[in-house]
Amino acid sequence: MIPLFHDVEGKRVLVVGGGSVARRRARRFVPAAEVTVVAPEFVDGFAESCDLVRRELPPEATRETLDEVIPGDGLDGTFLVVVATDDTAVNDAVAAAADEAGCLVNRADETGDVVVPSRIESAEISVALSTRGASPATTKYLRQELTPLIEEADGMVQIQRTLRAELKETMSSQQERKRRLRAVLDSPDVWDLLPDDPERAMTLARDIVEE
Numbered sequence: 001m002i003p004l005f006h007d008v009e010g011k012r013v014l015v016v017g018g019g020s021v022a023r024r025r026a027r028r029f030v031p032a033a034e035v036t037v038v039a040p041e042f043v044d045g046f047a048e049s050c051d052l053v054r055r056e057l058p059p060e061a062t063r064e065t066l067d068e069v070i071p072g073d074g075l076d077g078t079f080l081v082v083v084a085t086d087d088t089a090v091n092d093a094v095a096a097a098a099d100e101a102g103c104l105v106n107r108a109d110e111t112g113d114v115v116v117p118s119r120i121e122s123a124e125i126s127v128a129l130s131t132r133g134a135s136p137a138t139t140k141y142l143r144q145e146l147t148p149l150i151e152e153a154d155g156m157v158q159i160q161r162t163l164r165a166e167l168k169e170t171m172s173s174q175q176e177r178k179r180r181l182r183a184v185l186d187s188p189d190v191w192d193l194l195p196d197d198p199e200r201a202m203t204l205a206r207d208i209v210e211e
């Protein structure tokens with residue numbers, strides 16, 4: 001599996017199932033994507049912008065069955081199908097139809113074409129974590145453990161962004177720019193200053209770059 005950060009703005013996502021896992025998946029894709037959710041019943045708390053279709057899909061669901069519930073171009077206009085019912089036969093049929101139509105498939109009950117990773121979103125950094133389906137509990141644990149570390153690195157990203165732009169203006173050698181930016185990252189003093197005194201961290205970083 002290859003991790004990618006994908007822009008889903010305006011793309012159609014179909015979620016099949018109306019339980020808490022379906023709701024979690026739908027939340028992930030709203031508000032960027034156009035999300036349609038199909039199930040005979042829904043738990044509370046689906047985002048208002050989701051298009052909820054109240055229908056029980058049969059275990060022999062086909063492409064045509066799904067085309068009927070999806071607005072617009074049906075599966076042809078659908079980027080991703082999330083399969084999240086508690087009925088394996090339905091999940092299998094929906095996954096097969098979506099696959100045949102060339103859509104990406106995410107399955108809540110096993111590993112599909114795409115896995116929904118755990119996410120850390122700090123001000124400057126996006127991290128996606130997965131155990132490739134083996135242990136979602138470990139994935140969640142690692143997210144909780146790694147979040148402070150990632151948040152601490154936000155200040156470094158801000159320093160690097162500024163210095164990187166300045167160096168691009170003033171220094172023509174890419175190798176030399178790379179060496180100087182790395183020297184800032186390798187400075188324990190800059191990291192130590194970051195949490196309490198980001199301005200001094202910036203001053204020190206600038207000194208290192210200008211050495």
Ligand SMILES: C[C@@]1(CC(=O)O)c2cc3[nH]c(cc4nc(cc5[nH]c(cc(n2)[C@H]1CCC(=O)O)[C@@](C)(CC(=O)O)[C@@H]5CCC(=O)O)C(CC(=O)O)=C4CCC(=O)O)c(CCC(=O)O)c3CC(=O)O
Pocket residue numbers: 024025106107108109110111112114115116117118119129130131132133134135136137138139140143
């Ligand atoms: C394959 C995948 C689906 C996919 O590809 O989308 C999948 C599948 C399954 N999860 C199950 C169970 C649990 N899932 C969680 C939590 C999360 N699960 C998520 C993703 C994924 N789960 C994908 C693989 C991720 C990877 O590669 O690591 C996260 C990251 C994202 C999200 O769901 O939003 C989110 C953590 C978010 C966070 O907090 O950071 C917990 C923990 C808890 O709830 O506290 C438990 C209970 C403990 C345990 O079982 O570990 C079961 C068994 C059901 C059963 O027992 O019947 C299956 C099916 C199976 O594997 O059989």
Ligand SMILES: NC(=O)C1=CN([C@@H]2O[C@H](COP(=O)(O)OP(=O)(O)OC[C@H]3O[C@@H](n4cnc5c(N)ncnc54)[C@H](O)[C@@H]3O)[C@@H](O)[C@H]2O)C=CC1
Pocket residue numbers: 016017018019020021022038039040041042043055056057058059084085086087090107108109136
């Ligand atoms: N990825 C994850 O993090 C987790 C995945 N799971 C897996 O995901 C599945 C769903 O989990 P929950 O949301 O907790 O289950 P749930 O039982 O709360 O919800 C199942 C939903 O599927 C709908 N459904 C059932 N038959 C249907 C049909 N024929 N057509 C359309 N919709 C139908 C139901 O109306 C209900 O809304 C579980 O069975 C399990 O395999 C479970 C826990 C965590």
